[in-house]
Amino acid sequence: MKIAKGSTKIVTIISTIMFVCSIAAILICILLTTPIFWHFGILGVILFCGFFIFWTFRDPKREIVTNPKGIIAPADGTLMNVKKMDDGVSCQILMSPFNVHMNRSPIDGVVKSITFQKGSHWPVYFPNYAKRNQRNIIVIENVALGIIAEFTQVSGLYGRRTVAYHKEGDVVEQSEVIGIIRFGSIINLKVTGLKNFKLLDPIPKHARAGLTTFATFNEESD
Numbered sequence: 001m002k003i004a005k006g007s008t009k010i011v012t013i014i015s016t017i018m019f020v021c022s023i024a025a026i027l028i029c030i031l032l033t034t035p036i037f038w039h040f041g042i043l044g045v046i047l048f049c050g051f052f053i054f055w056t057f058r059d060p061k062r063e064i065v066t067n068p069k070g071i072i073a074p075a076d077g078t079l080m081n082v083k084k085m086d087d088g089v090s091c092q093i094l095m096s097p098f099n100v101h102m103n104r105s106p107i108d109g110v111v112k113s114i115t116f117q118k119g120s121h122w123p124v125y126f127p128n129y130a131k132r133n134q135r136n137i138i139v140i141e142n143v144a145l146g147i148i149a150e151f152t153q154v155s156g157l158y159g160r161r162t163v164a165y166h167k168e169g170d171v172v173e174q175s176e177v178i179g180i181i182r183f184g185s186i187i188n189l190k191v192t193g194l195k196n197f198k199l200l201d202p203i204p205k206h207a208r209a210g211l212t213t214f215a216t217f218n219e220e221s222d
Helices: 008-031 036-056
Strands: 070-072 077-085 088-094 102-104 109-117 135-142 147-154 161-164 177-182 186-193 197-199 213-217
Touching: 008 036, 077 186, 077 197, 077 213, 088 197, 088 213, 109 147, 109 161, 135 161, 135 177, 147 161, 147 177
Parallel strands: none
Antiparallel strands: 070 213, 077 088, 088 186, 102 177, 109 135, 135 147, 147 186, 161 177, 197 213
């Protein structure tokens, strides 16, 4: 299983800690002459946790799609609060710990800015508190199309770190991996420009990064 870029170190550290703890726990059980099913129970828990760690940081091969006249979902998860604004569209994607945590660019363009904001780690289920959470704000501009995507990675209770893979000035393609939220959380996306934006009908309930289109626009300006 391929591990997400920049995550090998943290996976190794967590796995090592789990392995040491499992050995210590089994030795304690042996010394205390506890029933054998305790040993198997401990091993089962450790194996499950180990699988969960690798599953969390997986980077699966994905046959992505591109849509020059569409906005592609930047993350896996539940698509929420999809809105059409006067100058564009916006949405949120709620990621669970079981989703792929890789984030992808919703449009082609150039990274204009990346702003990291320190913050807390409130559960994103409490929006008023989650406004204080750590985040990365990534702005991607497509000059040819006249659109700008403001893509915000928001950490949560378990999503302890927001990571951007690119830097200002980098050219990114639609559906290209541009970052990760370790252990998942929520993505805020706002795409604006002088276009006639249109939401898909029906709006998808669940999004897959690099695959799900939730809005389109006409080439001609309003």
